[in-house]
Structure formats: C-alpha cells, structure tokens
Amino acid sequence: MGFYNGQLHTKAAFGWPGSQATYQTSDGSNAWGLYDMSGNNWQWVNDWYENPYYSVSPYQDPPGPTEAAASLMPDGLPYRGMRGGTWYNSDAGDPGHGRVSNRDPSYYRAPDNPDTPYYHVSFRVARYAPALTIVSAASYSGASVAPGSIASAFGSGLAGGAVTVTDSTGAELTAQVLASASTQINFVMPSATAVGPATVAVSNGGIISSAGTVLVQTVAPGLFSANANGKGVAAAIALLVKSDGSQTSEPVFECGAAAGSCVAVPLDLGAASDQLFLSLFGTGMRGLTQPATATIGGTSVGVAGPVAQGQYVGLDQVNLGPVPRSLAGRGEVSIVLTVDGTAANPVTVSIQ
Amino acid sequence: MIGRSSTLIFAVVAAVAAQAQSTQPGSTTYPELTLLPAGQFQMGDHYGFVDPEHPSDEVPVHTVAISSLLIGTYDVTNIQYAQFLNSAYSQGLIEVRNGLVYAKGGNDLYMDTYQVLNYSSIGWNGSTFAVVDFRATHPVGVTWFGAAAYTNWLSQQQGLQPCYDLTTWQVDFTKSGYRLPTEAEWEYAGRGGEYNPYYIYPWGNDVDTT
Numbered sequence: 001m002g003f004y005n006g007q008l009h010t011k012a013a014f015g016w017p018g019s020q021a022t023y024q025t026s027d028g029s030n031a032w033g034l035y036d037m038s039g040n041n042w043q044w045v046n047d048w049y050e051n052p053y054y055s056v057s058p059y060q061d062p063p064g065p066t067e068a069a070a071s072l073m074p075d076g077l078p079y080r081g082m083r084g085g086t087w088y089n090s091d092a093g094d095p096g097h098g099r100v101s102n103r104d105p106s107y108y109r110a111p112d113n114p115d116t117p118y119y120h121v122s123f124r125v126a127r128y129a130p131a132l133t134i135v136s137a138a139s140y141s142g143a144s145v146a147p148g149s150i151a152s153a154f155g156s157g158l159a160g161g162a163v164t165v166t167d168s169t170g171a172e173l174t175a176q177v178l179a180s181a182s183t184q185i186n187f188v189m190p191s192a193t194a195v196g197p198a199t200v201a202v203s204n205g206g207i208i209s210s211a212g213t214v215l216v217q218t219v220a221p222g223l224f225s226a227n228a229n230g231k232g233v234a235a236a237i238a239l240l241v242k243s244d245g246s247q248t249s250e251p252v253f254e255c256g257a258a259a260g261s262c263v264a265v266p267l268d269l270g271a272a273s274d275q276l277f278l279s280l281f282g283t284g285m286r287g288l289t290q291p292a293t294a295t296i297g298g299t300s301v302g303v304a305g306p307v308a309q310g311q312y313v314g315l316d317q318v319n320l321g322p323v324p325r326s327l328a329g330r331g332e333v334s335i336v337l338t339v340d341g342t343a344a345n346p347v348t349v350s351i352q
Numbered sequence: 353m354i355g356r357s358s359t360l361i362f363a364v365v366a367a368v369a370a371q372a373q374s375t376q377p378g379s380t381t382y383p384e385l386t387l388l389p390a391g392q393f394q395m396g397d398h399y400g401f402v403d404p405e406h407p408s409d410e411v412p413v414h415t416v417a418i419s420s421l422l423i424g425t426y427d428v429t430n431i432q433y434a435q436f437l438n439s440a441y442s443q444g445l446i447e448v449r450n451g452l453v454y455a456k457g458g459n460d461l462y463m464d465t466y467q468v469l470n471y472s473s474i475g476w477n478g479s480t481f482a483v484v485d486f487r488a489t490h491p492v493g494v495t496w497f498g499a500a501a502y503t504n505w506l507s508q509q510q511g512l513q514p515c516y517d518l519t520t521w522q523v524d525f526t527k528s529g530y531r532l533p534t535e536a537e538w539e540y541a542g543r544g545g546e547y548n549p550y551y552i553y554p555w556g557n558d559v560d561t562t
Contacts, residue, residue: 037542099552211420
C-alpha cells in the first residue's frame with residue numbers, strides 16, 4: 001500500500017479486494033507536510049483504547065488512559081488504539097475509517113495476536129522537541145527577533161549545528177550560523193523571514209536535535225553591551241569633534257582579563273565648543289519605518305540611523321549626539337533607544 | 353513534490369527511479385521528521401459521525417494542548433524496520449522462532465516474517481532480515497510491541513533516552529527519546545493546524561478531490 005500523492009488509484013491495480021472502485025487521499029500530505037495521515041495504513045498510537053476517555057482527558061498533553069478498559073471490549077481483553085484508517089475499509093459512502101478524528105480499538109482491526117493479521121497496521125515515531133530559547137544576540141532578551149538580525153538560541157547539544165527557520169507562511173529557510181557552542185548557537189535570521197511566529201530548529205547531521213519558537217517582527221531592537229550580555233556599559237565608540245573639525249576617539253569602556261569585567265570609562269565632553277558623538281551597535285533595527293528616538297540620562301539626543309553597519313552581517317549601527325552638555329558630571333547614565341515604538345535594552349555610558 | 357509522487361505505486365516505480373536526484377521518501381536510514389509547533393485544538397468528531405462498531409467514542413469534543421513535537425513525516429518503512437531488526441539481532445535483543453520475531457526470550461510478538469505470512473515484506477534467511485519484494489519504502493506492518501521496540505532502538509541509535517520498558521511496556525514521557533505518538537498528538541498532527549473549519553479528513557472534507 002502507499003498513497004503519497006493525490007493520484008487516483010484503483011484497488012484492482014494492487015489486486016486488492018473490496019467493493020469501492022477508487023480511493024484517493026487528496027495530495028496525500030496535510031497542511032503540516034505529513035503524509036499518509038489517512039487511508040494508507042492504520043497507525044499505532046501509544047494509548048490504550050478506552051471509549052469514554054474524552055470525558056476525563058486532561059487539557060495538557062493527554063497521556064492516554066493508565067490502563068485499558070478491558071471490560072468494555074467484547075472479549076474482555078485490553079487493546080491499544082489505532083488511527084488513520086486504511087483505504088481497504090473506507091470510501092466516500094462510509095467515511096468512517098479515514099476521518100481524522102476516527103478512533104479505532106485494535107480489537108477491530110489487529111489484535112495483538114499472531115493469528116490475526118496486522119500487516120495493515122504501521123506506525124510513525126514521535127518525540128518531544130527539546131526546547132530552544134531564541135533571543136536577540138544583542139539584548140539577550142525580548143520576546144521577538146527581526147528578519148536579518150543576529151539571534152542567539154540557547155539549549156543543549158548545539159555545537160556544530162545547522163539552523164533552519166520555518167516562518168509563519170510555512171517557508172523553510174536556512175540560516176547563516178555565526179558561531180556555535182554546546183549551549184548556544186548564534187545565527188542570522190534570514191532576511192526573507194515573514195513576520196509572525198517562526199520555528200527555529202537546530203539539527204546535526206540532518207537530525208533535528210532541538211527546536212523552539214520565536215515571534216518575528218519587522219523591528220526588534222537590541223543593543224550590544226561591552227560585556228556581551230545586553231546589560232551595562234554600551235559596546236560603543238565615542239568621538240569628540242572639535243570646532244576645527246578634528247576628531248579624537250575616547251574609550252567608552254575598559255575590560256579586565258575576565259569575561260564580564262568591562263566597566264564604563266567616564267567620557268570627557270571637551271571644551272564648550274566641542275561635540276561628543278556616540279556610535280552604538282545593535283541588531284534588529286534596520287527595518288525601521290519611522291525615525292528612531294533616543295534619550296541619554298533622560299535627555300533627548302539626536303539620532304542618525306540605525307542603518308546596516310555594512311561590514312558585519314546582521315549588525316546595525318546608530319549614531320547619537322551631540323551628547324547634551326547638561327549631562328556633565330552625571331556619571332553613569334542610561335541610553336534608551338526607541339525604534340518604531342519599541343525600546344531597545346537600555347545600555348549605559350559614564351559622563352564626567 | 354514530483355520526486356515524492358507515486359513512489360510506492362508499482363506501475364510507475366521505474367519512472368520514479370529515473371529521478372535519481374530525489375531521495376525516495378522512507379528510504380533514509382532513520383525516519384524523516386517534521387517539527388510541529390505547540391498549540392491547542394478541539395479534539396474529537398466535529399461532524400456527528402457515529403461509528404456503529406464503537407459509538408460515542410469521539411465525543412465530547414474537548415480542548416487539548418499539545419507540546420512541540422517531532423513526528424515522522426512518513427510511516428516507518430519496511431527497509432527502515434529491517435535495519436532495526438538486523439541491528440537488534442546483532443546485539444542479541446531479538447530472536448526468530450518459527451518465523452516470528454520476538455524480544456530475546458520474550459513472548460511479545462514484534463512481527464511476522466515473510467516466511468510465515470506472505471503479506472509481510474521482510475524476510476529472514478536464518479541470519480539476516482531483508483525486504484523481499486518491491487515494498488522497500490512501503491509502511492511496515494508490525495504489532496504494537498514491534499512498533500514500540502523500534503522507537504527504543506531509534507532512541508539508542510541517536511543517543512537519546514529510551515521511553516519504553518520492553519518488559520512491562522510502560523512509557524516514560526519524561527525521557528528524551530522516541531515513542532509512539534499519543535492519540536491526542538496523532539489527531540493534532542493529522543489536522544495539520546487547520547481549524548477554521550475543522551475538517552473530516554486531514555486535508556479537507558472530500559475523499560475524492562481532483
């Protein structure tokens with residue numbers, strides 16, 4: 001047997017008995033791309049068959065009856081359930097067996113008994129998809145990521161994995177992997193990813209090892225911090241522009257040998273005629289549809305961008321400034337960048 | 353989907369074989385998987401059909417939530433099952449008695465070989481299991497025990513924790529490995545995420561669509 005597609009086949013072609021002339025399973029696959037969910041073979045399910053189970057079934061992941069309701073079966077023996085139905089015992093006049101909701105105790109089709117044929121009972125495998133948490137690689141937080149942005153997926157067994165994104169239209173897209181380790185894989189959300197919920201799957205050797213879902217939005221702003229955790233001092237460049245046009249860069253942070261040891265270096269606003277500009281780096285911002293806004297220490301500041309940085313895939317750059325002189329002496333202040341109404345993760349700079 | 357079409361239909365086997373660049377569904381070593389998103393649906397019969405053999409077992413229609421799941425895109429095929437049998441035999445996990453395959457020393461039947469049931473497409477020559485006819489990528493016919501044992505083997509092959517105790521046949525849903533889908537998972541998978549309207553069949557309401 002086997003109907004993997006929608007061509008019409010007659011039973012005579014297989015030498016099968018039966019009254020109906022034809023049986024057809026549309027194009028064979030359903031909306032999720034699964035084949036033979038009706039009309040090929042019966043398929044074993046894990047559950048014992050128990051007629052009244054629907055009245056007591058729990059809401060979340062019903063595990064099936066704990067034991068078979070043997071007393072309800074004609075022969076008083078327990079039976080497992082089967083689904084799907086075979087074309088052998090289904091046709092347009094009696095749609096019972098191939099219906100997607102049809103339940104069948106194996107008593108009727110294939111008792112677990114060597115004297116009774118079960119050659120028309122098959123099965124498909126299943127397992128829970130191991131969870132993957134997907135976030136912006138810049139903010140390490142947020143409920144969404146943007147097409148073309150750098151994302152991080154956290155899970156286990158991810159080293160050397162390949163990343164596939166299935167978007168809300170069902171399109172399956174291969175993502176560029178930037179780096180992977182056992183518990184984290186960084187990748188670029190494909191630019192063609194449609195907005196809406198997407199599934200991200202990590203596979204090794206063609207075998208999916210884990211998967212998770214994430215909401216894709218046109219803009220999902222995230223800013224990189226110096227400690228690469230989405231918090232604290234910004235991974236930024238400061239540029240002091242003097243009235244004669246000469247430029248001097250200033251360090252925004254300094255880091256010790258240990259990971260996560262970066263701290264802010266107080267920025268010098270320079271002479272009264274000097275202007276200090278900040279270049280911040282992030283991701284998920286290039287798709288903006290209205291001008292971005294920003295505040296430093298609660299004071300509005302000019303914004304240029306964000307735009308694609310150009311040198312690194314997925315990286316966006318935004319320039320802020322001039323830094324208001326009213327912030328002089330404030331010490332560590334927060335930068336809040338808002339893109340298309342969504343605030344990026346706040347990062348900081350220190351101003352002397 | 354041309355490469356996937358009709359691969360199991362005897363009359364066009366030769367024509368499909370010419371499409372060598374396309375992997376024949378079900379011919380891979382391990383079952384191909386499809387990732388299902390988590391979600392909820394109304395489980396049960398939405399069309400008031402009553403099966404006279406077992407009436408009222410698809411009601412009440414009730415809301416069920418299903419966790420994200422990896423499920424076989426196709427049924428497990430004869431060639432895939434034969435690989436399991438050969439691997440399990442070499443590990444001393446199964447034995448053949450009178451043409452019937454059992455767990456080693458056990459009495460739970462996994463399947464019939466072709467030698468005792470000519471509907472079976474898997475033969476046994478005393479040392480090796482092999483597909484005996486053109487049905488290499490057709491779904492395999494096995495007992496529930498044979499199906500569950502395969503899922504444990506597949507978990508072992510892929511470094512996952514097996515879900516079944518092969519003596520008591522209890523399932524442990526907390527393990528990372530493969531198992532048979534629950535009845536709720538099966539119907540969730542079968543409906544393919546289409547709830548407006550709910551369909552009679554996995555693809556729609558008609559058997560004979562054109």
